[in-house]
Each structure stands twice: as structure tokens, then as C-alpha cells.
Amino acid sequence: MTPKRGRFRTPLDPGALAFSSSLMVDRLLYREDIDGSRAHVAMLAQQGIIPAAAAKRIRAALVEIRREIETGRLVFSLDGKDGGRLAADDVHMAIEQRLVEKVGEIGKMVHTARSRNDQVALDERLYLRTATARLRGLIRDLRRTLTAKAKEYQDVVMPGYTHLQRAQPVLLAHHLLAYVAMFGRDDERLADALKRSARSPLGAAALAGTPFLIDRKAVAKELGLLGIVENSIDAVSDRDALLECIATCSIIMMHLSRLAEELVLWTTQEWHFAHIGEAFTTGSSIMPQKQNPDMAELVRGKTGRVYGDLIALLTVMKGLPLAYNRDMQEDKEPLFDAVDTTAASLDIMARMMTTVTFDAKRFDEELRKDFLLATELADYLVRKGMPFRTAYEIAGAIVRECADAACGLADLPLARYREHTRLFGVDVYQVLDPKESVRRKRSAGSTGTAEVRKALKQRL
Numbered sequence: 074m075t076p077k078r079g080r081f082r083t084p085l086d087p088g089a090l091a092f093s094s095s096l097m098v099d100r101l102l103y104r105e106d107i108d109g110s111r112a113h114v115a116m117l118a119q120q121g122i123i124p125a126a127a128a129k130r131i132r133a134a135l136v137e138i139r140r141e142i143e144t145g146r147l148v149f150s151l152d153g154k155d156g157g158r159l160a161a162d163d164v165h166m167a168i169e170q171r172l173v174e175k176v177g178e179i180g181k182m183v184h185t186a187r188s189r190n191d192q193v194a195l196d197e198r199l200y201l202r203t204a205t206a207r208l209r210g211l212i213r214d215l216r217r218t219l220t221a222k223a224k225e226y227q228d229v230v231m232p233g234y235t236h237l238q239r240a241q242p243v244l245l246a247h248h249l250l251a252y253v254a255m256f257g258r259d260d261e262r263l264a265d266a267l268k269r270s271a272r273s274p275l276g277a278a279a280l281a282g283t284p285f286l287i288d289r290k291a292v293a294k295e296l297g298l299l300g301i302v303e304n305s306i307d308a309v310s311d312r313d314a315l316l317e318c319i320a321t322c323s324i325i326m327m328h329l330s331r332l333a334e335e336l337v338l339w340t341t342q343e344w345h346f347a348h349i350g351e352a353f354t355t356g357s358s359i360m361p362q363k364q365n366p367d368m369a370e371l372v373r374g375k376t377g378r379v380y381g382d383l384i385a386l387l388t389v390m391k392g393l394p395l396a397y398n399r400d401m402q403e404d405k406e407p408l409f410d411a412v413d414t415t416a417a418s419l420d421i422m423a424r425m426m427t428t429v430t431f432d433a434k435r436f437d438e439e440l441r442k443d444f445l446l447a448t449e450l451a452d453y454l455v456r457k458g459m460p461f462r463t464a465y466e467i468a469g470a471i472v473r474e475c476a477d478a479a480c481g482l483a484d485l486p487l488a489r490y491r492e493h494t495r496l497f498g499v500d501v502y503q504v505l506d507p508k509e510s511v512r513r514k515r516s517a518g519s520t521g522t523a524e525v526r527k528a529l530k531q532r533l
């Protein structure tokens with residue numbers, strides 16, 4: 074069916090249709106589009122704008138169309154080839170065309186008091202609601218997996234790093250729980266954005282609203298949304314809700330990428346802190362010995378794509394005058410890509426994490442090297458009454474002395490300690506133990522054994 078084109082004498086050039094159609098991308102929104110149209114039509118009948126019988130026919134036909142799409146009987150295609158029966162601008166026109174095919178003239182009532190501008194904005198917001206639930210479920214799974222790992226290794230002490238230099242002993246559980254906290258904030262961000270996105274723009278029509286006495290709030294309620302987007306110009310020209318979602322996806326990916334990077338580092342022969350299950354690593358086509366952390370690398374790599382999605386949409390929006398501009402059709406690819414990529418990355422990370430094991434022996438070896446307990450020496454002197462900065466100087470001098478003598482802090486005889494200050498007693502050796510260092514941390518949120526136990530009890 075070639076749609077009539079109102080004021081136009083010439084049909085749209087096929088090349089122009091191919092260039093401008095978003096059908097192959099936005100066909101993903103068929104469910105949202107049908108839900109939105111059904112709610113709209115119910116309201117139109119309720120308000121006496123279209124006959125109740127017409128609304129009933131249209132609503133039933135829309136359910137049939139959904140079934141046709143889901144069973145593959147209705148296939149969208151741009152050129153009508155490949156078994157596809159619809160050639161249309163976008164999913165909204167395609168569904169309307171099919172509706173008119175099915176119910177005839179009354180199908181054309183569906184677009185009363187509505188424009189594709191508010192229709193697409195609604196569909197996207199409905200999509201965001203589903204996407205948010207999907208992402209939040211995956212975040213919960215990952216946080217649970219990380220917490221279970223933390224519990225499994227709750228007594229294991231590892232070197233903590235700053236500047237990628239060994240810094241102080243920390244519990245491995247504490248390190249893993251840092252990621253649980255990061256993803257917890259991402260979850261909050263998604264939940265918070267929903268307060269703004271779960272609102273209906275429908276009824277804004279093209280930009281100015283409509284002379285028909287529609288009930289915008291009833292449509293919002295029918296769709297389970299929190300309310301309406303008040304200003305009609307804002308309702309059709311705003312893409313903040315999409316941007317907030319992609320921005321949150323970008324932050325999630327950044328967090329995943331840091332975890333991925335640590336897995337890559339930790340599974341090298343050089344570090345050898347962790348091992349990823351074989352099912353999540355790959356070999357090399359030439360080097361038989363290789364076991365590569367490809368999943369972690371891909372998560373790290375895909376992060377760039379999601380950042381690209383954010384920049385793409387920000388750039389589309391930045392120069393647009395109000396209200397709707399066709400440029401905005403370019404919003405769907407970045408949105409779908411960011412959501413799908415982030416969902417897939419969260420999912421693979423959770424699955425992979427369940428197979429990760431850590432090497433406590435290797436942590437111990439590294440904890441014995443270097444001077445991770447130098448801060449303990451300074452804190453020891455502070456407890457004996459010395460001001461911190463002086464204690465820091467003395468601990469530094471002791472580190473220098475041990476480094477010159479190529480020995481550890483615990484190997485230096487007490488007499489040598491006492492040459493630095495008489496405040497040193499034989500109890501100094503007690504603090505020179507990584508487990509003891511961790512046990513002694515008492516500040517809220519620290520790596521202290523008791524604090525981490527408490528953190529492990531939080532319910533997710």
C-alpha cells in the first residue's frame with residue numbers, strides 16, 4: 074500500500090524513503106507503540122471523541138497485530154521484499170497501515186489528537202521503563218555475585234594499591250565490596266531517572282496540544298506512568314530521559330571496565346592473583362599455551378562504544394531549535410545500543426565472576442615484599458604520643474634503612490628501632506603483620522575485619 078501524501082503531488086523518492094525511514098531500527102518499539110495506541114484510543118472513546126465501537130475494534134485489531142508480529146506473520150521491511158509487507162517511514166506508520174488494512178476507515182481514527190512527535194516520545198519512555206527494569210535486575214545479579222565472592226574469601230588479605238604501587242593491606246572482600254557499592258549507586262541513578270522518565274508526553278500532539286478535550290492524565294494512568302510531561306513543547310522536543318539512561322549506562326560501563334581491567338591484570342602470569350574459569354577465556358589460534366581474558370577485554374572495549382552513544386545523542390540535540398526536528402530520529406540507535414551493550418556486559422561479568430578464583434598464596438607473597446606496613450609503624454608511634462608528621466618521618470627513615478639492608482620491617486632488630494626513638498618497644502613486631510593491620514582498622518567503612526563483616530551482611 075502506497076500511503077497517500079496529502080498536499081504532495083509526487084510520491085516520495087524511493088531513495089529518500091530508504092534514507093529517511095527508521096523502520097528497521099524502531100520496529101523494536103512495536104510493543105510500546107501498540108500499548109500507547111490502545112491507551113490513547115480508550116481515552117478518545119471515554120471522552121466521546123471517537124465512537125466506543127470504533128475504539129473497541131481498533132483495540133482488538135492492535136492486539137492481533139502484536140500477535141502477527143510476534144508469530145512472524147507480519148514482517149516489517151522497507152522495500153516490501155524479504156516477505157515483508159510494509160513499506161513505511163517508521164514503526165508508527167507501519168502499524169497504522171496494518172491497522173487500516175485490517176479494520177478499514179475507522180482505523181484512521183487512531184491518530185486523532187495525536188502526532189508522531191508525541192507518539193514516538195511516549196514509545197521511547199515506555200521502552201526506558203522496561204530497559205531500566207532489565208538493567209536493574211542485571212545489576213542486582215552482579216552485586217549478589219560479587220558479594221558471594223567476597224563472603225567466600227572473607228578472611229583473605231591482599232595488597233591494596235594506590236598509583237598501582239603496593240600501598241596497605243586490605244581484605245579482598247573489602248576490595249570486591251567497593252564494586253558492590255559502585256554498582257549500587259548505578260542502581261540508584263537508574264531508579265532516580267525513572268521519576269522523570271516515566272511520564273507521558275502523549276497529547277502534546279505536534280507541539281501545541283490539541284483542541285479536543287483529551288484526558289492526558291488518564292492515558293498516563295492507564296499506562297502505569299507517574300503522570301504527564303506538562304509543557305507540550307517540552308514533551309515533544311526533550312530527550313533528557315534517553316540521555317540520562319545512556320549517561321548512566323556510560324557510568325555502569327566505566328565501572329565494569331575498571332573491574333575488567335583488574336581481572337586482566339590479576340590473571341597475568343606476572344600478577345597471578347586471580348584465575349578466570351576456562352569457559353570464559355579463549356585460546357590463541359597460534360600459541361597453544363594461551364588462555365586469554367577476552368570477555369573482560371571486550372567489556373573494557375565496549376565501554377568506548379557506549380560513551381560514543383552518549384556523545385552521539387548529546388551532539389544530535391545540542392543545536393536543535395524547539396520543538397521536534399527530524400534529527401531526533403537518530404536517538405534510537407544510540408539508545409538501543411547503549412542499553413543492549415550495557416545489559417550484555419553486566420550479564421557476562423556476573424557469569425564470569427562466579428568462575429573467578431583468587432590465589433591467597435600469591436597475595437601473601439606480595440604482602441611480604443615491599444613496605445606495606447610502614448603506615449602501621451607511624452600509627453604505632455602516634456599511639457605512643459608522637460605527632461603524626463614526626464612519626465611519618467621516622468617510619469620513612471626506617472623504610473630507607475631496611476631497603477638499604479635489603480630486609481623487611483619485621484627483620485630489623487629492636488635495638489635498631491630504638492636508635493630512631495625510645496618509644497619503640499618489643500610490641501612493635503605485633504603491628505608488623507598484614508592480618509593484624511587489617512584487624513586493627515576500626516574507622517567506619519574501613520577494611521577492618523569487623524567493618525567488612527558488617528558490610529557483608531547488607532541485603533541486596
Ligand code: ARG
Binds near residue numbers: 163189403
Ligand atoms: N520516525 C520519527 C522519529 O523517530 C517519528 C516522528 C516523525 N515526525 C515527523 N514529523 N516526521 O523521530
